[in-house]
Amino acid sequence: MSAASVTLRGRHVVARRLKGGVFKYVCLAATLFGIVALAVLIITVSANGIGRVSWDFLNSYPSRFADQAGIKSALLGTLWMMAFTALFAVPIGIGAAIYLEEFAPRNWLTRVIETNINNLAGVPSIIYGLLGLALFVRLMDLGRVVLAGSLTMALLVLPIVIVAAREGLRAVPPSIREAALAVGATPWQAVRFQVLVPALPTMLTGVILALSRAIGETAPLIMIGALTFVAFDPTSPRSPFTVLPIQIYNWISRPQAAFATTAAAGIIVLLVVLLTMNAIAIVLRNYFEGKRRW
Amino acid sequence: MSAEAAGNAGARAAGWPSRPGRIALRRAREWPVYAFLFACAIVSIFTTLGIVLVLFEETYNFFKEISIVEFLTGTEWTPLIGEKHFGVLPLLNATFLIAILAMVIALPLGLAAAIYLSEYAHPTVRRLVKPVLEILAGIPTVIYGYFALRFISPEIVRFFFGSDVSLFNALSASIAMGVMILPLVSSLSEDAMRAVPQALREGAYAVGANRFEVATRVVVPAALSGIVAASILAISRAVGETMIVTIAAGNQPNLSWNPLEGMQAMAAFIVQVSLGDTPRGTLEYSTIFAVGMMLFLSTLVMNVFAQWLLARFREEYE
Numbered sequence: 001m002s003a004a005s006v007t008l009r010g011r012h013v014v015a016r017r018l019k020g021g022v023f024k025y026v027c028l029a030a031t032l033f034g035i036v037a038l039a040v041l042i043i044t045v046s047a048n049g050i051g052r053v054s055w056d057f058l059n060s061y062p063s064r065f066a067d068q069a070g071i072k073s074a075l076l077g078t079l080w081m082m083a084f085t086a087l088f089a090v091p092i093g094i095g096a097a098i099y100l101e102e103f104a105p106r107n108w109l110t111r112v113i114e115t116n117i118n119n120l121a122g123v124p125s126i127i128y129g130l131l132g133l134a135l136f137v138r139l140m141d142l143g144r145v146v147l148a149g150s151l152t153m154a155l156l157v158l159p160i161v162i163v164a165a166r167e168g169l170r171a172v173p174p175s176i177r178e179a180a181l182a183v184g185a186t187p188w189q190a191v192r193f194q195v196l197v198p199a200l201p202t203m204l205t206g207v208i209l210a211l212s213r214a215i216g217e218t219a220p221l222i223m224i225g226a227l228t229f230v231a232f233d234p235t236s237p238r239s240p241f242t243v244l245p246i247q248i249y250n251w252i253s254r255p256q257a258a259f260a261t262t263a264a265a266g267i268i269v270l271l272v273v274l275l276t277m278n279a280i281a282i283v284l285r286n287y288f289e290g291k292r293r294w
Numbered sequence: 295m296s297a298e299a300a301g302n303a304g305a306r307a308a309g310w311p312s313r314p315g316r317i318a319l320r321r322a323r324e325w326p327v328y329a330f331l332f333a334c335a336i337v338s339i340f341t342t343l344g345i346v347l348v349l350f351e352e353t354y355n356f357f358k359e360i361s362i363v364e365f366l367t368g369t370e371w372t373p374l375i376g377e378k379h380f381g382v383l384p385l386l387n388a389t390f391l392i393a394i395l396a397m398v399i400a401l402p403l404g405l406a407a408a409i410y411l412s413e414y415a416h417p418t419v420r421r422l423v424k425p426v427l428e429i430l431a432g433i434p435t436v437i438y439g440y441f442a443l444r445f446i447s448p449e450i451v452r453f454f455f456g457s458d459v460s461l462f463n464a465l466s467a468s469i470a471m472g473v474m475i476l477p478l479v480s481s482l483s484e485d486a487m488r489a490v491p492q493a494l495r496e497g498a499y500a501v502g503a504n505r506f507e508v509a510t511r512v513v514v515p516a517a518l519s520g521i522v523a524a525s526i527l528a529i530s531r532a533v534g535e536t537m538i539v540t541i542a543a544g545n546q547p548n549l550s551w552n553p554l555e556g557m558q559a560m561a562a563f564i565v566q567v568s569l570g571d572t573p574r575g576t577l578e579y580s581t582i583f584a585v586g587m588m589l590f591l592s593t594l595v596m597n598v599f600a601q602w603l604l605a606r607f608r609e610e611y612e
Contacts, residue, residue: 020506024414030406031415034427034480037473041437044445095334103328104335115601117338122527122597123590124534126561127345129568130586134348138574155341162338188324209432216434219536219561223568245436245537252440252541260444267437274432282425 045271049264057265061231062247066258071266073230074247077146078215078273080234081243084150085157085214090207092154093161097203100162101169102177102191121159128156129223137224144225147237152220157210164206168199201288208281212274218245244270349590352583359577365584371547371558373581374567380581382588384549388557389589392468392539393532395553399472401525404479405514408521411480412487413509424481431477439541442470447542455554462544465553470538475528482527486520487513519607523600530596534589536561560589 060070096117104110132152142148172195180190226242228250234241244266251263357365360380368381407427411420447466452459490513498508514521544556545566558566564582572579 016504016507020504023506023509024410027406027410027414030403031410031423031480033403034407034430034473034476035423037476038426038430038433040445041433041441041473044441045437048444092334092337095331096337099328099331099335103331113335113339116342118601119594119597120338120341122530122593123345124536124561124593126534126536126564127349127586127590130564130583131341131345131348133568134352134583135344155337158338158341186321186324188321188327212432216432216436218434218436219540219565222565225568245434248440249436249537249541252436252443260440263440264444267440270434270437274434278429278432 042271045264045267048261049266049268052261052265053268058269062229062250066251066254066256066262069251069259069262071244071247071269073233074242074244074266075269076233077226077230077241078243080146080237080239080241081149081153081221082211082215084146084237085153086207086211088151088154089157089161089210093158093207093210094165094203096158097162097165097169098191098196101166102195103187117159117162121163124219125156125217126219126223128152129220131155132220133223133225143238144227144240145238146234146241149221149224149226149241149243150237152224153214153217156217156220157214160210160213161207164210165199165203168202168206169195171202172198201284205281205285208277208284212277212281215243215274215277216245216270218249221246222249244273345590349583349587352580353587356577356580356584359580360584369549371563374578382560382585384547385558385560385563385585386588387549387551388464388543388547389533389539389559389561389592391551391553391557392464392471392543392559393529393535395465395468396471396475396532397525397529399469400476400479400528403472404476404524404528405483405521407476407480408483408487409509409514412484413505413513427477427480430473431481433474435474435535435537436541438470438474439537442466442538442542446470451554459554460544460556462542462556463554464543464557467538467543467559468553470542471532471535474535474538475532478528478531479524482524483517483521486517486524489520490516519603523603526596526600526603530593530600533596534561534593536565540565560585564589 057070058075059072060068061073062071063069100110100114104113129152132148132155136142136148136151137144140148142151176194176198177190180194181187185193221243226246227240228242228246230240230242248263248266248270251259251266365380365382367383368379369383370379370381371384372379411423415423443461443466446469447459447461447463450469451463451466455465494512494516495508498512503511539559540562543559543562545558545562546556547563548555548557550557563585567578567582572582
């Protein structure tokens with residue numbers, strides 16, 4: 001082999017290595033982009049709004065004066081709505097998951113249900129808003145109240161709850177079911193006493209994440225007509241209400257700069273609520289994963 | 295079939311050798327439980343039926359008054375004021391322009407991030423980075439709207455394109471949306487890449503390829519159907535996304551390809567109308583359902599196509 005061809009070959013290798021090295025750092029930069037964007041978002045919001053977050057802000061009603069506006073009715077509205085959303089979505093979601101994972105025969109109906117759940121997960125949230133408006137607000141004549149909002153939200157998060165609950169059930173090994181059946185349990189008893197208990201932590205984590213999705217949803221509740229100016233506490237499922245993201249949207253859409261600050265403060269409250277819920281979900285997952293028996 | 299699935303199928307078959315009398319009786323007494331569980335599962339079917347019926351009914355009312363040709367081909371959208379025109383093209387154009395621009399941002403970044411996480415990153419790095427990207431995906435869209443209007447538009451878009459650009463413009467909404475769908479693209483693509491069997495990579499290394507060549511010539515082509523499906527799902531998410539376009543894109547129907555102008559997307563129109571009072575039976579009320587139908591069909595076609603793609607081109611290794 002001549003010296004010239006060795007150098008050529010050497011250059012080729014160097015070029016390939018260089019390309020590989022550059023590529024790696026391009027990919028790393030792309031990965032960091034998301035993290036940087038998140039950081040910039042949080043810094044922008046905090047820099048604008050942190051000065052407005054105070055006990056007064058949490059404990060005041062909205063106002064047309066930006067410096068007096070507070071988030072109390074929205075925070076309470078969010079809590080009311082979450083409670084009722086969970087009340088509808090959790091039993092139905094877990095029930096559907098148990099049916100599909102444990103009892104459903106393999107036939108066309110089961111396939112239709114499963115495909116349908118996949119498709120529902122991809123329907124834009126505003127479409128659920130249209131459904132809620134026509135079905136709960138108009139047809140059932142519930143009015144623009146907590147109950148109508150929660151029912152709409154429950155339908156929206158149902159696919160997420162079902163998927164999470166199925167994951168929990170699937171993680172329980174079949175030998176547990178077989179052991180229960182072998183000693184004479186009916187299929188339901190096997191599920192009820194042996195499968196459901198170890199599956200609960202994963203399900204719970206999924207439920208919390210589904211609810212945290214519902215907390216941030218704005219569009220469907222605007223369709224339902226959750227009011228943006230609510231200067232009273234919701235007291236029953238039939239109360240008119242507003243929620244955090246709608247209150248924030250209302251402040252964002254006002255032209256005065258002072259309301260942008262109020263909006264940023266509202267966003268901080270919303271983010272704190274969400275991060276707390278996510279943290280609880282993560283802690284629960286880690287705690288129970290450590291205790292798993294198989 | 296995995297042992298697990300076999301086990302579940304076994305439990306499901308309910309054909310266990312049993313002492314007929316007692317166990318059959320016990321099982322028969324449990325029928326309300328099974329009925330309840332079945333009813334829960336069927337709720338999703340009724341949800342879909344409800345969506346389709348509600349949209350169809352009002353869309354039908356809408357087309358009784360407005361010709362479908364005008365709706366689909368008209369270039370003016372002024373349904374609320376003055377001389378009314380019902381051409382949906384400006385809304386459709388804005389919706390897809392914003393969604394596609396968002397993809398122009400999210401696809402290269404998301405793909406590169408997926409390659410890094412799947413092919414280069416140390417497991418510890420992956421464990422730390424993935425939850426952060428998931429947080430990005432979980433941030434409520436109203437916050438992205440604020441971010442687009444108060445940061446991206448004044449600090450980034452005006453920096454590059456001059457300060458005479460309107461604060462409300464399609465580009466700011468696209469950038470915020472790109473950040474929002476980035477985790478969706480990267481995590482679904484990464485799943486597809488990690489499903490590529492190790493043996494394919496090792497084969498390429500054995501004939502002298504380096505990591506860059508393995509990633510771009512073996513892993514990405516092998517995972518292509520998954521990556522395409524991820525991209526379609528991301529566009530579909532962007533098309534249906536409401537709050538970012540409502541807050542940041544300006545609410546003026548505008549048939550234009552210039553992303554520096556303000557425009558109104560389909561979802562933003564629906565929100566704009568429903569902020570006011572919309573009594574049932576009015577034309578405004580059915581208009582939002584007609585636009586909603588358009589939106590629903592667009593996203594449905596994309597989602598079904600993505601799922602078909604995943605099922606049809608799923609690579610079976612071994």
